[in-house]
Amino acid sequence: xxxxxxxxxxxxxxxxxxxxxxxxxxxxxxxxxxxxxxxxxxxxxxxxxxxxxxxxxxxxxxxxxxxxxxxxxxxxxxxxxxxxxxxxxxxxxxxxxxxxxxxxxxxxxxxxxxxxxxxxxxxxxxxxxxxxxxxxxxxxxxxxxxxxxxxxxxxxxxxxxxxxxxxxxxxxxxxxxxxxxxxxxxxxxxxxxxxxxxxxxxxxxxxxxxxxxxxxxxxxxxxxxxxxxxxxxxxxxxxxxxxxxxxxxxxxxxxxxxxxxxxxxxxxxxxxxxxxxxxxxxxxxxxxxxxxxxxxxxxxxxxxxxxxxxxxxxxxxxxxxxxxxxxxxxxxxxxxxxxxxxxxxxxxxxxxxxxxxxxxxxxxxxxxxxxxxxxxxxxxxxxxxxxxxxxxxxxxxxxxxxxxxxxxxxxxx
Amino acid sequence: xxxxxxxxxxxxxxxxxxxxxxxxxxxxxxxxxxxxxxxxxxxxxxxxxxxxxxxxxxxxxxxxxxxxxxxxxxxxxxxxxxxxxxxxxxxxxxxxxxxxxxxxxxxxxxxxxxxxxxxxxxxxxxxxxxxxxxxxxxxxxxxxxxxxxxxxxxxxxxxxxxxxxxxxxxxxxxxxxxxxxxxxxxxxxxxxxxxxxxxxxxxxxxxxxxxxxxxxxxxxxxxxxxxxxxxxxxxxxxxxxxxxxxxxxxxxxxxxxxxxxxxxxxxxxxxxxxxxxxxxxxxxxxxxxxx
Amino acid sequence: xxxxxxxxxxxxxxxxxxxxxxxxxxxxxxxxxxxxxxxxxxxxxxxxxxxxxxxxxxxxxxxxxxxxxxxxxxxxxxxxxxxxxxxxxxxxxxxxxxxxxxxxxxxxxxxxxxxxxxxxxxxxxxxxxxxxxxxxxxxxxxxxxxxxxxxxxxxxxxxxxxxxxxxxxxxxxxxxxxxxxxxxxxxxxxxxxxxxxxxxxxxxxxxxxxxxxxxxxxxxxxxxxxxxxxxxxxxxxxxxxxxxxxxxxxxxxxxxxxxxxxxxxxxxxxxxxxx
Numbered sequence: 001x002x003x004x005x006x007x008x009x010x011x012x013x014x015x016x017x018x019x020x021x022x023x024x025x026x027x028x029x030x031x032x033x034x035x036x037x038x039x040x041x042x043x044x045x046x047x048x049x050x051x052x053x054x055x056x057x058x059x060x061x062x063x064x065x066x067x068x069x070x071x072x073x074x075x076x077x078x079x080x081x082x083x084x085x086x087x088x089x090x091x092x093x094x095x096x097x098x099x100x101x102x103x104x105x106x107x108x109x110x111x112x113x114x115x116x117x118x119x120x121x122x123x124x125x126x127x128x129x130x131x132x133x134x135x136x137x138x139x140x141x142x143x144x145x146x147x148x149x150x151x152x153x154x155x156x157x158x159x160x161x162x163x164x165x166x167x168x169x170x171x172x173x174x175x176x177x178x179x180x181x182x183x184x185x186x187x188x189x190x191x192x193x194x195x196x197x198x199x200x201x202x203x204x205x206x207x208x209x210x211x212x213x214x215x216x217x218x219x220x221x222x223x224x225x226x227x228x229x230x231x232x233x234x235x236x237x238x239x240x241x242x243x244x245x246x247x248x249x250x251x252x253x254x255x256x257x258x259x260x261x262x263x264x265x266x267x268x269x270x271x272x273x274x275x276x277x278x279x280x281x282x283x284x285x286x287x288x289x290x291x292x293x294x295x296x297x298x299x300x301x302x303x304x305x306x307x308x309x310x311x312x313x314x315x316x317x318x319x320x321x322x323x324x325x326x327x328x329x330x331x332x333x334x335x336x337x338x339x340x341x342x343x344x345x346x347x348x349x350x351x352x353x354x355x356x357x358x359x360x361x362x363x364x365x366x367x368x369x370x371x372x373x374x375x376x377x378x379x380x381x382x383x384x385x386x387x388x389x390x391x392x393x394x395x396x397x398x399x400x401x402x403x404x405x406x407x408x409x410x411x412x413x
Numbered sequence: 414x415x416x417x418x419x420x421x422x423x424x425x426x427x428x429x430x431x432x433x434x435x436x437x438x439x440x441x442x443x444x445x446x447x448x449x450x451x452x453x454x455x456x457x458x459x460x461x462x463x464x465x466x467x468x469x470x471x472x473x474x475x476x477x478x479x480x481x482x483x484x485x486x487x488x489x490x491x492x493x494x495x496x497x498x499x500x501x502x503x504x505x506x507x508x509x510x511x512x513x514x515x516x517x518x519x520x521x522x523x524x525x526x527x528x529x530x531x532x533x534x535x536x537x538x539x540x541x542x543x544x545x546x547x548x549x550x551x552x553x554x555x556x557x558x559x560x561x562x563x564x565x566x567x568x569x570x571x572x573x574x575x576x577x578x579x580x581x582x583x584x585x586x587x588x589x590x591x592x593x594x595x596x597x598x599x600x601x602x603x604x605x606x607x608x609x610x611x612x613x614x615x616x617x618x619x620x621x622x623x624x625x626x627x628x629x630x631x632x633x634x635x636x637x638x639x640x641x642x643x644x645x646x647x648x649x650x651x652x653x654x655x656x657x658x659x660x661x662x663x664x665x666x667x668x669x670x671x672x673x674x675x676x677x678x679x680x681x682x683x684x685x686x687x688x689x690x691x692x693x694x695x696x697x698x699x700x701x702x703x704x
Numbered sequence: 705x706x707x708x709x710x711x712x713x714x715x716x717x718x719x720x721x722x723x724x725x726x727x728x729x730x731x732x733x734x735x736x737x738x739x740x741x742x743x744x745x746x747x748x749x750x751x752x753x754x755x756x757x758x759x760x761x762x763x764x765x766x767x768x769x770x771x772x773x774x775x776x777x778x779x780x781x782x783x784x785x786x787x788x789x790x791x792x793x794x795x796x797x798x799x800x801x802x803x804x805x806x807x808x809x810x811x812x813x814x815x816x817x818x819x820x821x822x823x824x825x826x827x828x829x830x831x832x833x834x835x836x837x838x839x840x841x842x843x844x845x846x847x848x849x850x851x852x853x854x855x856x857x858x859x860x861x862x863x864x865x866x867x868x869x870x871x872x873x874x875x876x877x878x879x880x881x882x883x884x885x886x887x888x889x890x891x892x893x894x895x896x897x898x899x900x901x902x903x904x905x906x907x908x909x910x911x912x913x914x915x916x917x918x919x920x921x922x923x924x925x926x927x928x929x930x931x932x933x934x935x936x937x938x939x940x941x942x943x944x945x946x947x948x949x950x951x952x953x954x955x956x957x958x959x960x961x962x963x964x965x966x967x968x969x970x971x972x973x974x975x976x977x978x979x
Contacts, residue, residue, distance in 0.1 A: 034921075040940045066921050070938045075667050079829050079918055082455070085838070087921075099670060104456030179541075190647060239540035239561065241647065242939070243743040250740045262939045270740050370452055373668055381653040388561045388651050411452055411669055413469060416801060419882045423797035424809075427790045427853055434850035435816040438827035442819065501721060504714055506969070511715075516965055517958050518722050521729050524957035526911045526929060529950040532743065533731045542746040544731070551748075576728065584903060584961075585859070587969050588896035592866040622865055623897070626858030633817045659820050666823060679823040686818040694811060 030307040033315055034064040035298075037091035038073040040262045042332055050324050054315060061311065081105040084303045088312040089319075093142070094127055094294040095376075097134040098368040106299040108132035112313050121320075125295050125337035127368045134368065136320045137297030139334035144197060144258050144291040145359040146280065150273040152182070152255040159283040160226070163256075167235035170255035184235035186245040187258035189227070189387050192379035193292065194258060198223035200290025200364055201282045206379075211369045213408065215379065216401035224386045224393035231387055238387060261334050261356060276355035278362065293363035295337060329353065335360060371408050378403040439683075446676035452669070459673065466677035475661075480685070483636060483657040486571070490635045493575045495628060498582025499620070503612075505583075506590045516587075523580040531644035534573040535560070538645070560646065563654040570645040570655065577641065582627060589623030590616070629693055633686055639663055658682055729951075736760070736947035743943045759944035763952065767945070771924065772931030777956070779841055779927055780910040783848040787856050787905030788898060790849070795860030796886055800869070810861070813854045825918050832919055843919050844927075848909035856901040863897035864890060899968040903961065911953065928953050 039047060044067060051063045066087065068076060074096050080086030082105070090096075090106070100106045109126070110118065110133045118126060118133060125137035146163075148156070152170050157163035167184025174181040188194050196206065204219025230236045237244065249257040250270045258279065267274050279289035298319055304312050318324065322341050329336040333352040336342045347353055366372065382400040385391035391399065446466055450459035470476065501519060505512055522530065537543045538559035546556035559565040597615050606614070639659045646655040662682065666675035730750050735743060737755040745752065763769050797803065798810060828847060829838065837843030867890055875885040891898070913929040920930060932949050935942040 036921075038937065040937045041942065042940075064922070066923070067934045067937075068917075069933055069936050071667075072917055072933070076918060078667075078670075079826050082826060083830050083833055085833060099452060102452055102456070103670065190650060237541045239542075243536065244539060244542065247740075247742040247744045247746065250742055251746070253746065260939070266741070266940060370670070377653075377664075377668065381649075381651070384561075384651045388558075390651075407669070410671065410674075413449070413451065413466075413671065413674060416882055417803075419886075420797035420801040420803055423793035424803075427794040427857065430790065430846065430850050431813065431816050431853060433831065434828065434847055435819075435824070437831055438824040439816075439819055441827035441830075442823055501718075504718060507711075507714065509711060509714060509718075513962060513965060515718050515722060516969075517962055519725055520958060520961050521726060521954060523907065524954035524961075525729065525732070526913075526932060526950045526953055528913070528929075528932075529732055529735075529947060530728060533728055533735065533947075536744040537728065537731060539744060542744060544727075544745075544748055547748050576725070581904075584968070585900055587965075588863075588900045591896040591969065592863060619866075622862045623859065626855060626862055629814065630817060630855050630858070633814070637818075637820050639820075639822065659822075662820050663822050676823060679820045682820055683815075683818045687815060690814055690818070691811070694814070 028305055028307075030305070030311070031061050032064065033061065033089070033308065033312055034066065034087040035089045035091060035315075036066045036068060036073055036077060036087040038068050038070045038093075039091065039296075042265065043328070046328055046331055047319075050319065050327075054318050058311075058314075063315065078103075078105065081301060081303060086301050086303065088301055088304050088308065089298045089316055090301065091296065091298050093296050094135075094366050094368050095372055097127060097299055098129050098372070099370045100299065101129050101132055101134045102370060105302055106134060107302045107304075109134070109136060109300065112300065113317070117317075120322075120338050120340055122337055122339055122342070124293060124365050125297065127295070127365075129368055135295075135297050135299040136316065137295030137337040138320050138325050138328055139297075139332070140295040140337045141293055141335040141356055141360050141363075142260055142262075142296060143293040143356075143360055143363045144194065144260050144279070145356065146277040147249070147257045147259055147264065147267065148275045148277055149249070149252065149255050149257075150275050151252065153275075156275070156277040157280040159281045161283040163280040164230075164233065164235070166255065167230070168233060171233075171235045180234070180237075181253065183237060183248060183254045185230065185256045185258070186236060186240050186248045186254040188240065188242040188245055189231070189236065189238070190241045190380070190384060192376055192383050195223060195227060195379060195383050197258075197279050197289035197291040197363075198226050201279070201287055202226075203287060205290075205364065206375050207367060207369075207371065211367065211371045213371070213375055213378075213401060213404035215375070215382075215404055216397045220397040220400070221393045224383070224396055227383070228386050228393060261332070264333060264352065276352060276359075278355075278359055288362045291359065291363045292366045293360055294366040297337065370411060374404055374407045374411065378407065442676045442679060445672055446680050448673050450672040450676075451674070452671070455670070455672070462673075466673045467681070469674055470678050470681055475656075479656055479658050479661055482567075482655075483659075486567070486642075486657055487632055487635045489571055490574050490578065491628060491631050494578045494582045494631060495624070497575065497579040498584075499586045499624070501579070501583045502586035502590060503616070505587065519583060520580045522577050523584075527577060527640055528644065530577060531573055531641050534569070534576070535645050535647070538569045561651050563651065566646045566650055566655045570642045573645050574635070574638065574641045578631070578635070582624075582631070585624060585627040586620065589620045592623055593619045629690060632693070633690065636686055636689075637682070732947045732950060736944050736951060738944055741941070741943045743941075759942075759948035760952075763945050763948045767931070767935075767949075768923070768926075769931065769949065769952070772926050772928045773956075775841065775925055776910055776927040776953075779845055779848070780906045782841070782845045783852060783909040784902045784906040786845065786849045787852045787908070788901050791853055791856030791860050791901050791905075792891065792894070792898065795857045795864060796890065798857070799861045799864035800872075800890075810858070813857055816850070817854050822914070825914065828915070829918055838919055839921050839925065841920075841925060844909065844912075844916055847915045847919070848912060849905070851912075852905035852908040855904055859900055859904075860894065860897050863894050867893050895967045896969070899964045903964060906960065907957065910957065 047065065055061055055063060073092055077086055077090050121136060122140055124140040126133050127135060153166055157166055170182060170184040171180055172182050173179060199219055202219040202222040204217045205214060207213050231238045245257055248254040250267065252272060264274065279291065281288050298316050300312060300316060322338055325336050325338050326341045326344060328334060329347055335353065335356055336347065378400045382396035386393055386396045447461055447463060448459040449462045505516060537545050540546060540556060540558055549556055557565060559569045593616065598611055601611050601615060637659050642655065642657055643660055649656050649660065662675050662678045665671045665678060734745060734750045734752065736759050738752050739754055739756050739758060798806060832838045832843045871889050872885040875889045880888060911929055916927050916930055920926065932946055935946045
């Protein structure tokens, strides 16, 4: 027994020691930049092409890219930057940058870019907090739209009643086994991101201009009642979360879904003939649902070694330059973050971009203040309780507002 | 080398590793728990505020509910891990054909990455389309609303975690069974004792010393197990009702940046576990080690 | 006749247990066969209609799977060897010697596991940065060893306690010194505990995610869980590849277990020696 174990050691011993000793180079190299991102696969592919271009134009420079899942990116960037290390650029959605800025983990961009160059970006593309520009986007939007499966739906719903009618007529039990085989509409019922458009549609919003929550409002109650009504009418499976909505729509078992730009291509790949449409106007009123819009882009680490700082700024400028932004928009169907690019004729002619733009105009920018995080966290349980029937829309709206006030208070403790 | 020198040299390296990797971060956290470190203070430096964070922790209205839920979660998990693990080990310890095939298949839950396992369990618990409810329907049972009720979500996470955890106890028990001298069974058989008597009077008591560490530490790990609950219930579905203490700490620290508060909460969790384990340990050492 | 029936019964029971155990594994297998990257399915079929093994090809030949596997194996074997070495020695000291403060020490080892691990990440990161061990495999190995040591030490100690001391004393009389008695007599008898310890420390590092995610950033150093994360994103996760990768990840563990289980359950029949 002893002999056997020893032989085992000898067999793997040396490779092991060699593997452990091989360390990565230190992070002070002035020619080696790094980016941490949470991109979708198609975005990652484009980023790599663009970085190759950058490296060709800057001989001797190398850019490392590390991919993270969204929450892991936030946690790890926080840890690394609190320890005064981390990547040069961090790429992510709007909700991260507010806290990063308050904690002093990212550098305000008005310090490094001229007012003229910042002026080229759309308002949505340069979120700011307390007068600091936190981030420059390479795309704006990221908002939900209605997606129709043209096999089942022949016209764009005019308003929410028409939408319900289409949904009802497409909720069918094809083989008569008593179970629904096709649903009228599927979308993620567990996340308030899918509730917010209706909230806006009924004339409400998540917070006022002083970042005070405004959740216990008639608009919230109506929005919750509307989603609840979809469940009661049986046109959406009550247990519908993101993966289920995705699965059902991809396999052609749903007539409509509500999803963002990241998903459209994957539906086409599955052979679904999709049409993008505006989320339907609220019946009996002249108001439209307001999906939350946001942008994704790059922030600058506060702790970049001075020797590398100019190069890092140059990389950020390159990755948000007109040619890169334009290319991303063309390839991925996302909306460009720069006003000069959005004028390009060939982008204006693109039907996907056109529909997306139409929806964006109806949308509303996601706040970057840290309070937003709290609002997501209190709307989530409220929404879920309304879906499961445990709380009425009135009760849910009240409890959302109460916990929001309490948790925002706690943020300062 | 003298006996004593050997002993100390044997202990030193472990003490160093544990001291560096665990003790120091612990001290660091304890220090943080006495400050107001958080979103708005992190940039300019936190202030020492004494035990205020601890007072906040105790004022948390949901604290006792989460604590109770965590205790039930821990108890049920460890109970089933041990029950299933030891039972399978006992069966596999008999001379059966194909034992190693069974063993290899039964260890799979331990070998798979938890993330995908927990998510695919979540899919199986779906109300309309999950395979568990589909199977129940085939057997003419009515479907169970697993993830949309508090009890259902808890049960779903529990089942998932039992599935993930029993192979570990099985392996420990298999090893432990080898420490029992065979003569004891032979002697018992000569005395005409039945299988049940042998199990109760020989196997289980003698398995204890080897199982004890796994049970004590299994309790601690389950108490602090964040992943499974988090993934199966999709961060506390339905409506934040399926939290345990650690998921709450995680939210405070990573979603709300309340580092001081989360550190104080963690110290409390540490003290609770310290108390529980101490009781456990005293009893165990009295009965097993005769100390 | 009775024993044969009995054994048939045990087999039936085992088969039931195995089925319950591997059903979720089959679900993961089913995900790996779906080219649509659908995480859920709406039917009980394991093999979907459009089943394809494409994901396995992609994982094995297009993704740097072998680099992840190499790193994971390096980390796990190093953790296991370090864990077994440290645990078997320190547990021996705790089992065989009357040391002052032995009981507090034993209990103290347990306390290291009680603090919620996520809260230890930031200080751990600061520590590793100061030691220059961020972004090195050695750094994660040390962290994993610390995770695995308490259980390993306790298990080894529990097992040593069941081995009669008289055997070592006999060895000492035969001219072995303390180290010799430990090495030649006690350690081989503790083979099952060594296997448990080895397997446990191996797995402590093999599929661990959070510590690895915090400490490792270079792609060349990615372990398997980090590699799998690179397939995930908020909305468009490559579920088929992810599932295929996960199943491939399990293979070395099962293989290792089969290799070691000889010593776990059939090794030296201790009873005979102990009597």
